[in-house]
Amino acid sequence: MPQELLKAIGNNWTKGADLLKRFQAAPYGWSKDAIDASLVALLAVNAIKARLDGQPKSATDFSAQRTSLTRAEFQGEEVIITAEHRLGVAGLARKVLGLPAGAAIQQSELPAIVVQLLDALVRLADAAGGDAPRPIAPPAAHITALRELIGNERILRVYEQRERLAADFAAWSEWATAIQAREPRWTLLNELLARSAGLDPAVADGFRADAEAIRANRALLDDPDPVRSLLDRLATALRLRLRELHDALEADRAENTEALVAMPEWQRVSDDAKDTVLRDTGLLPLHLPEVGTDELLRDALTAMPLSAWADRRDAIPGRIAAAREKILKLLTPAAVRVTLPSTTLRTHEDIDRWVAAVGKLLKEKMGTGTDTPVIV
Numbered sequence: 001m002p003q004e005l006l007k008a009i010g011n012n013w014t015k016g017a018d019l020l021k022r023f024q025a026a027p028y029g030w031s032k033d034a035i036d037a038s039l040v041a042l043l044a045v046n047a048i049k050a051r052l053d054g055q056p057k058s059a060t061d062f063s064a065q066r067t068s069l070t071r072a073e074f075q076g077e078e079v080i081i082t083a084e085h086r087l088g089v090a091g092l093a094r095k096v097l098g099l100p101a102g103a104a105i106q107q108s109e110l111p112a113i114v115v116q117l118l119d120a121l122v123r124l125a126d127a128a129g130g131d132a133p134r135p136i137a138p139p140a141a142h143i144t145a146l147r148e149l150i151g152n153e154r155i156l157r158v159y160e161q162r163e164r165l166a167a168d169f170a171a172w173s174e175w176a177t178a179i180q181a182r183e184p185r186w187t188l189l190n191e192l193l194a195r196s197a198g199l200d201p202a203v204a205d206g207f208r209a210d211a212e213a214i215r216a217n218r219a220l221l222d223d224p225d226p227v228r229s230l231l232d233r234l235a236t237a238l239r240l241r242l243r244e245l246h247d248a249l250e251a252d253r254a255e256n257t258e259a260l261v262a263m264p265e266w267q268r269v270s271d272d273a274k275d276t277v278l279r280d281t282g283l284l285p286l287h288l289p290e291v292g293t294d295e296l297l298r299d300a301l302t303a304m305p306l307s308a309w310a311d312r313r314d315a316i317p318g319r320i321a322a323a324r325e326k327i328l329k330l331l332t333p334a335a336v337r338v339t340l341p342s343t344t345l346r347t348h349e350d351i352d353r354w355v356a357a358v359g360k361l362l363k364e365k366m367g368t369g370t371d372t373p374v375i376v
Contacts (some may be wrong), residue, residue, distance in 0.1 A: 002038045002047075004028070006076060009048055013073045020070055028318060036062075036069050046081055049151025050073050058111040079152035085159045090163045093117045096169050102116055110155050117158070118147050121168060124223075128175035131217030132288040133186060133220040133227075138172060178221050186220060189231045190297050192238060198306025199241055207234050234276050235294050238301065245309035246288045252313055255322045265327050273330055281323040282312070332373045 008019060016039065023030045042361045043059035044049045050057045090105040093113050093247055097120055099105075105113055118277050129137030142164070146157055150176040158165065193211060210230050213219070219226050259265060260283075266274070278284045289300035325337055338359055346350050366373070 002042055003012055005035070005038050006042060006047055008075050009074050011076050011078065013051075013075045015070075016072045016074065019074070022122060025257060039069055042074075043353050045113075046077055046107065046111065046152050046155070046298055049153075050074050050075055056154070058115065058149075059108070060112045061315045075151075077152045078347050081107065081110065081152050083157055085156060088159045088162050089114060089117075089155060092158070093167060096120050098209075111151070114158055115147075117165075118143055121165065121172075122147075124169065124172045127170040127179065130179075132218050133215045133223055134179055135175070135218050136183060138168070138175075140168075143168075175221065182220055184226060185225075185227045185231055186214075188294055188298060189227055189234065192231070192234050192294070192301070195298065195301040195305060196234070196238065198245070198310065199237060205236060207237070225307050231294060236307075238297060239291055241302070241306060242291065242297075242309070243288060245306060245313070246286070249309055249313045249316075250285060252316050252321065253283060253285070256316050260320055260323055260327075263324065263327065265331050277323050277326045277330075281319045281326065282315075283319050284322055286312070330371070336365055336373075338362060 005019065007022070008014065008022065019039070020032060023027070023035050024032065031042075039048075039050075040059050040062050043050055043062070050072050052061075052068055057072060062072070086105065086107055089110060090113075093099060093105065093116070094101060094103065097113075109273050122140055125138050127139040127145070129135045140228055142161065146154060146161070146318075149157055150337075189211060193204075193208055196207065206232060207230065210226075214226050214230070259277075269277075275284075289296075289303070291300050303344040338361065341354070341361070343350075344352060346351070
């Protein structure tokens with residue numbers, strides 16, 4: 001049966017539907033299943049080649065979907081694959097696909113193995129380049145051309161280009177591995193740049209310009225590694241600035257807290273009450289976060305940006321006033337806070353009128369006795 005099919009197919013593209021119609025009729029009378037199985041068997045031994053909707057197909061493509069055979073086209077193979085061809089392609093496939101060194105590849109397996117091999121090389125070419133700052137992906141037009149071939153001709157051309165393909169695999173693997181190693185640092189660099197507000201603007205602009213130069217020049221894989229150098233310099237600047245802001249905040253907090261502790265009322269409340277007041281008003285010491293690695297530095301700046309450290313320092317006088325009010329309220333719960341009116345004073349008369357208005361306001365809040373202390 002396969003020999004009859006092979007003769008009918010010949011060297012011209014023949015539709016599966018035509019083969020089915022011919023061999024189901026007299027004098028053959030073959031079943032559709034027998035014809036399908038014979039076509040798949042001929043494909044498996046590379047005696048014929050097939051295409052479906054213009055795309056090359058192998059025996060394995062039809063194993064699960066026999067119905068596609070009637071829509072496919074078939075042509076006899078003119079190229080003979082020898083043992084030398086098979087061994088040469090198998091050696092390349094083991095290298096590219098990571099197959100075991102002793103794994104035997106049968107003649108019938110070659111078409112599918114070659115497809116896997118070429119697909120793997122295309123993926124590797126994509127991984128060896130890409131968007132900036134990656135280098136431009138290496139050209140792979142020769143692989144695309146091989147993928148467009150079918151049957152034994154594709155196997156033969158892969159065999160003929162096996163040394164070039166092996167060299168491509170070695171070079172592209174090295175580049176892809178380097179990209180995998182360096183790209184996380186590039187991502188981290190940009191994360192830290194996004195958190196650099198609070199550095200000297202000229203310094204921050206310099207870091208951003210250096211990063212843009214790496215991107216524009218696609219310099220991710222340059223040696224020495226420009227990303228590592230820039231990341232180190234940026235991280236050092238951020239750590240120094242973070243320490244400066246922390247130390248300035250703590251110095252101001254300590255200085256202002258001394259005035260709070262000096263209040264006579266401070267000595268009259270319990271230690272627990274003092275801790276509660278300091279905690280509620282944000283006046284407890286703020287420890288410098290752990291920034292020993294670049295990742296920890298990024299996390300620390302995410303949790304509390306540089307600008308937030310300056311804001312907390314600016315907020316200290318208000319926090320001290322709030323703490324003072326809480327202490328007085330603990331001792332005199334009836335005490336009320338009075339916010340003095342804001343105005344512009346241009347003359348002595350303005351001062352006198354403002355003082356009189358403030359005095360009247362405070363007396364109204366205090367009432368006739370001293371049961372309602374006033375906090376200003």
